[in-house]
Amino acid sequence: MRANRKKALRNQLIRDDILDAALHLYTRDGYFNTSIHDIQREAGVSIGSIYNNFGGKEAVAKALYGQLVGHMENVVDAIASKHATAHNRCRAVVEVLFDMTERETETVGFILNAKHKEFLPDEPPICSSQPFVKLRDMIQAGIDAGQMRPMDPWVAAACTFGPALRMIQLRLDGMIAAPLPDYLDELWLHSWRTVGVDPVPEDLR
Amino acid sequence: MRANRKKALRNQLIRDDILDAALHLYTRDGYFNTSIHDIQREAGVSIGSIYNNFGGKEAVAKALYGQLVGHMENVVDAIASKHATAHNRCRAVVEVLFDMTERETETVGFILNAKHKEFLPDEPPICSSQPFVKLRDMIQAGIDAGQMRPMDPWVAAACTFGPALRMIQLRLDGMIAAPLPDYLDELWLHSWRTVGVDPVPEDLR
DNA sequence: GTTCTTGATATGAACATTCATTATAAACTA
DNA sequence: TAGTTTATAATGAATGTTCATATCAAGAAC
Missing domain, CATH: 1.10.10.60 (Homeodomain-like)
Structure with a gap:
């Protein structure tokens, strides 16, 4: 034993x-x-x-993919249960992603940047994986609760996370020299103005 | 002859x-x-x-890459010379990208989605290629002219084009069923609110 | 306690395949 | 004639995969 x-x-x-x-x-x-x-x-x-x-070769990639997607899902779940409002949840997602980009650069790179479709042709696209679906649910809930402007959910998702994801990509490509968390407040202030009904609370600016 | x-x-x-x-x-x-x-x-x-x-194999990819980057550069140049304000220029960029995503899907996919670093290791990253540099110059000019809020240029670029690029990626991944131009007005209205000093003109909403 | 057996796992040289590239000759074009 | 394309085959390096063998921990037999 x-x-x-x-x-x-x-x-x-x-x-x-x-x-x-x-x-x-x-x-x-x-x-x-x-x-x-x-x-x-x-x-x-x-x-x-x-x-x-x-x-085999592909099986290694598949196992790695599964592990990291699972990790991401845990992260999203933790955020969803820790925060109540759409604003706080979405902001926490961006905050965690920015932190992860600095601390777990390779994980973020593999999940967000790799073209899995090319080497894992049987896996569904990353956007339809659990953690990403939960992000969209998060936004839909925010719209339903009147905390986010009524708009097409895809547009809402793109406006909420698009800028942050772009920053992450630029950082991974070596275009941005400073750590992403340095940009969090400024970026989020602007991002949330796009989709939020109420402005960003004073203490988070 | x-x-x-x-x-x-x-x-x-x-x-x-x-x-x-x-x-x-x-x-x-x-x-x-x-x-x-x-x-x-x-x-x-x-x-x-x-x-x-x-x-050889890599040379084909390199030639293709050069051709398409050149094409993108022409597109950006045409926009810059046709429009004067930062708002109109940036909006035209998104509009053209959305149109191109529908009409020249493969071009957009190759330029925006492919990981060139993996098969053209000697090429500089796409973000530092001419058309992308010109986009950033466009934004910097807008900030200098007081047409866009004073903010970090990278944040400004991410806020201006991040949501649109995210929409393009979702569309290329088959997540969005409707043609992107359908979303243009709504998306741009929200995007520009993030970075613009003056609101989107009435006739473009 | 020593030796033997067993089952599971690790090893890495050998194998088989893929594929970029080269080679060749015939057909074509200016 | 000189250069290019085509069609096909040949080459060989890279690399994914296999398998006979080695290793080792844990009991069983004595």
Whole structure:
């Protein structure tokens, strides 16, 4: 029993090593420029281990994708349960995304920037994955509650998160030198003016 | 002389056929899922022609990239010389991008969505290419002229074009069913409220 | 306690395939 | 004639995948 747990732990470590290496190489070089051999070298495991644990090149990407989407979903859920109003929720989403862009750059890059359709053709597009659906629900709820202007939900979503996502992309591309959180207040003040009924509260400007 | 021109013309036709095929396949399947043989078949030319005219796989992508960036630059230049105020210029940019997304879907997809860094590692990032630089200059001029709120230029650019770019991405991903121009007025009304000093003129709402 | 057996996993050289590129000769064009 | 296109085949490097073997932990037999 104890032995099994130990074994399972070691197993988990190897899986994590592989996924860590894959994330690193995918975000640096792209999926197609990353060979199984590269991952094997970077992770310090054998090729066989990758096939034993995942099954193949695409399966590694799929597992990584699932893990990170799950992570994003947890983040969104945490925000939704912590904040009540549409304004506070949406602002928290942008705040967390900006923080994550600095702290977990590779995660954000892989989730927001990678073209999954090209290497995971069977996965639904990222926009229809759980965390993104929940973001849209968040906005729809805000409109229904009269906290956001009545407008097409897609337009509302694009106006609410579009500017922030653009900033993230520019930051990931090395165009913006300063950490994103530095821009949070200014950006959000303007973003919310677009969609919000009430202005941004004084203490968040 | 006349003969040379005819020859050059035929030559140009072949080159265009190759680039058209490449654009089509790149946007549908991605660069790495598109082989030279795929392009050759789709274009109805021989492999030799591709190597004679371009030199190799990456060179095709590079030529295509250059052509489309040049096209975008012309579009931006035309807008800049046709309109005078920051508002009219920026709105025209969004309008043209929305139209192009419907009419030249593949061009827009390749320019805005493709990860060029992965297959053209020597090219500078798209954000620092001429047309994008000119867009930022456009915004900076608007701020200097007092037509746009004084704010960080990156934030201004993200607020001005971020929502529109997000809409384009959603449309390209098949999330939005209606043609983008249907959303133009509503989106721009909200976008401009974010960054403009004066409101959107009556006749453009 | 020592040795043997077992099951699960790790290893990495070998294999098979893909695919960019080169080569070649015949047909075509100016 | 000289240059280009075409059609086809050949080449070889890159790389995804397989599999026989090695490793090792945990009991079983003695």
